[in-house]
Every structure is written in C-alpha cells, then in structure tokens.
Amino acid sequence: MDHLPHDPAMLVSCINMLLRDHEYESFDELCYNFDKEPKALLSYLASCGYVYSQEQNQLRPEGYDAAAES
Numbered sequence: 001m002d003h004l005p006h007d008p009a010m011l012v013s014c015i016n017m018l019l020r021d022h023e024y025e026s027f028d029e030l031c032y033n034f035d036k037e038p039k040a041l042l043s044y045l046a047s048c049g050y051v052y053s054q055e056q057n058q059l060r061p062e063g064y065d066a067a068a069e070s
Helices: 008-020 027-033 038-047 064-069
Strands: 050-053 058-061
Touching: 008 027, 008 038, 008 058, 027 038, 038 050
Parallel strands: none
Antiparallel strands: 050 058
16 A cells, blocks of 8 residues: 545545554554654544544544443
8 A cells, every 4th residue: 555545434444454454553653654644644533533542553433432331
C-alpha cells in the first residue's frame, strides 16, 4: 500500500486492518510510515466521529465503548 485513503470510513478500515494484521506495531509507527503526523490524523478522524483506543490498538466510532457497556 502506497498511501492511505482520504475517505474517513475507508481510512479507518485501512488503519484498523494494518494494525490488526500487525503490519505496524502502533498507530504512531503507521503514521510515520505514511508521512502523516499522528496528532493531525487523530484530529481529522475525531472531526469525523472516530477515536483511537490505545488499549484495543484500533480506531472506533466515538461513544462505541460507552454504548457497549450499557
């Protein structure tokens, strides 16, 4: 994969796949490989309704964990 997609849903799917399949050990490592600033990418994804769970090492919809606990 040469670049990350721009569409938020596709971007989240792609990042989660790369992290799940252990192509990259961390979100930061993935970002640096694709020449993206981690804070800027997290900010963009937050504006689209996604948050990064370091515990799960994946992006999730905002409020996902709270809804699952209910």
